[in-house]
Amino acid sequence: MDQATALFGEAGYRGTSLREIAARCGLSHPGLLHHFPTKESLLLAVLEHREEVDREGLATGAGLLSGLVDLVGRNAERRGIVELFTVLSAEATAPDHPAHGWFADRYRRIVAELEAAYAEARAGGDLHPDVEPATAARQLVALMDGLQIQWLLGDPEIDMAAAVAAHLRQQGHHGRTGPEDAASDQG
Amino acid sequence: MDQATALFGEAGYRGTSLREIAARCGLSHPGLLHHFPTKESLLLAVLEHREEVDREGLATGAGLLSGLVDLVGRNAERRGIVELFTVLSAEATAPDHPAHGWFADRYRRIVAELEAAYAEARAGGDLHPDVEPATAARQLVALMDGLQIQWLLGDPEIDMAAAVAAHLRQQGHHGRTGPEDAASDQG
DNA sequence: GTCTATACATCGATAGAC
């Protein structure tokens, strides 16, 4: 699955062959198909596994916003993972793609979680009052996705985490739980 | 080239065959290869053509920022074009992709133009002073790209233009040339 | 300028031996 992750990220699902994945694992492609009956099942297994790993240790609620900055920072040292999700989410845009439903569900869930996080932050006074949680959630997801394209495409030195942090700061989010206990959190 | 545009957008470069493009044009695939000697040449011709069409009529300087909101709004009615650039820019992330250099150059140029536009807006007082033009340029490009993924993937009803406009507003950009003549522009 | 025919590689998946 590690090899499949790397290859799906480099060449996409359609551009990767079972033979090449199998070769990197030191077996033949029927050998690979013994463990994953179809290419599609391998793809979904890879996606599920990566999603599970990425989500563990990620904060919920208002802390999710700051937690994402850390996640973006970690991703900047794992090009393969960024490639996987960037290339496949675009490829899965086609309605008949094997992972279309999976990505559609994933985005719905992430946007909903972020909307809740923004709403919680705003209620705690840690957000400009005129920032709409629903809009901000979509904007934040979009910003992260788009930065990954630029990062992968030409300029690995751009600081994705800093750009996301700057965006949150501009929305009036400072990572505190609220103005009333800012002193203790900053200390 | 219209058919190639649609198919490259739906299935990507690797997922599209010359036979299918040719079939939609009512000719055989050698007939198509008579006009474009290789598949790669067809891809680059499609990209150049679309880029040329998209850029005509687009403002320069500080007006570019507001002009992009209109462009995003127009794109919301041309799914094929959005698919083309979203799918191919992610696919071209791979360093050995035929369009990798083309997209890398395109992003460099767009980010540079936007940085100049932001700098001009800030100099005219139409931007929060603490918005860095270089960072803001990358953020704006990323936001537009990311919104397209969400729009394509599951929710064609999200208003990309409104989200971009909200982002610019939050940066303190109001589409005027400067505070001194706001009254005349708003009238 | 467009066709038929074809060369040659590679794809996902299956059959069956071990």
Next chain:
DNA sequence: GTCTATCGATGTATAGAC
């Protein structure tokens, strides 16, 4: 559980007739 061998489909590209 892994292999060799193979199927049928499809890929880009070329040759040569018209």
